[in-house]
Amino acid sequence: MNIVLIGYRGTGKSAVGRLLAARLGRELVSTDAEIVRRAQRTIQEIVTQQGWDYFRDLESDICREFAGRDQLVIDTGGGAILRAQNVEKLKKNGTVFWLTASVETITKRIGSDDERPSLTGTKSFVDEVQDVLRERAPKYQTAADHIIATDNQSINQLVETLLRLV
DSSP states (O other): OEEEEEOSTTSSHHHHHHHHHHHHTOEEEEHHHHHHHHHTSOHHHHHHHHHHHHHHHHHHHHHHHHHTSSSEEEEOOTTGGGSHHHHHHHHHTEEEEEEEOOHHHHHHHHTTOOSSOOSSSSSOHHHHHHHHHHHHHHHHHHHOSEEEEOTTOOHHHHHHHHHHHO
């Protein structure tokens, strides 16, 4: 059975995933990192050159592949839940943890990240985070087996919480 981490960027999926995988002696895989590795381009370059639909197709292929493996900690990209087939595949052989954080926490954590393309194109960073979270929250909620708020929690505290739930 896999452990699947979902949530918006900046909620702690990568940091929690690294420590959790180490504590459990499991392999950590990242859908975004795998997309970048296979495409040999940054996410920004993929989206600029070929668009979001192409990126989401790559993401779906990788979600399907990772879901077919076992004993992984899977760090998904924030938009992996946008396609129902990704959620279906990941849940078939995984327990899904939605890591949440407030808009304020997210903007503090990722405000200087310029590696990711805008999801809306025209809004301020804070407005974009608010709008995207509002749009995605029902999808995260539906996908999640467990919800963990990451605000004001250390990575160690979050991993301990996950370990109790696993």
